[in-house]
Amino acid sequence: MKMERTLSIIKPNAALDNNIGNIVKRFEGENLRIAAMKLTVLSKEKAEGFYIEHKERPFFGELVSFMTSGPVVLIVLEGENAVEKNREIMGATNPAEAAENTLRKLYAKSIGENAVHGSDSLASADREINYFFDKNEVFSRF
Ligand code: ATP
Ligand code: MG
Numbered sequence: 001m002k003m004e005r006t007l008s009i010i011k012p013n014a015a016l017d018n019n020i021g022n023i024v025k026r027f028e029g030e031n032l033r034i035a036a037m038k039l040t041v042l043s044k045e046k047a048e049g050f051y052i053e054h055k056e057r058p059f060f061g062e063l064v065s066f067m068t069s070g071p072v073v074l075i076v077l078e079g080e081n082a083v084e085k086n087r088e089i090m091g092a093t094n095p096a097e098a099a100e101n102t103l104r105k106l107y108a109k110s111i112g113e114n115a116v117h118g119s120d121s122l123a124s125a126d127r128e129i130n131y132f133f134d135k136n137e138v139f140s141r142f
Pocket of ligand 1: 054
């Protein structure tokens with residue numbers, strides 16, 4: 001078994017639409033265990049640091065402004081093949097291209113307000129989890 005941890009973020013549009021429970025239920029239903037979770041509001045500095053790889057992209061300002069516009073839920077998911085499995089459950093970045101029943105098909109409003117974030121590799125997952133959580137806040141079973 002390839003046990004992994006990955007970072008999910010429930011973005012402000014999904015949190016404000018009362019879809020936190022639906023999204024958490026979906027993760028648990030797909031055997032991704034919640035190893036850590038907090039609801040917070042990101043500062044501009046924290047959001048900019050998280051998305052630093054997109055700093056030069058034309059949508060960077062819009063992305064940071066959206067991510068700081070409301071509550072987010074930061075979640076460490078743990079399970080078999082968690083990074084790829086979470087990406088599958090999320091669907092394509094653009095909800096117009098997302099497969100049926102993916103979280104983005106169900107809950108995204110647009111390519112910007114696309115409901116969830118998920119780490120795109122094990123290396124990103126490690127960086128992103130450490131960016132938001134202290135080691136002692138994550139309960140790992142492996
Ligand atoms: P995420 O990193 O949020 O899980 P992703 O890996 O599918 O999404 P990235 O290419 O990493 O997509 O882009 C990061 C985020 O930037 C996207 O989730 C989306 O919210 C936003 N974004 C990407 N492309 C655009 C765009 N063309 N216009 C506006 N926002 C965009
Ligand atoms: Mg990404």
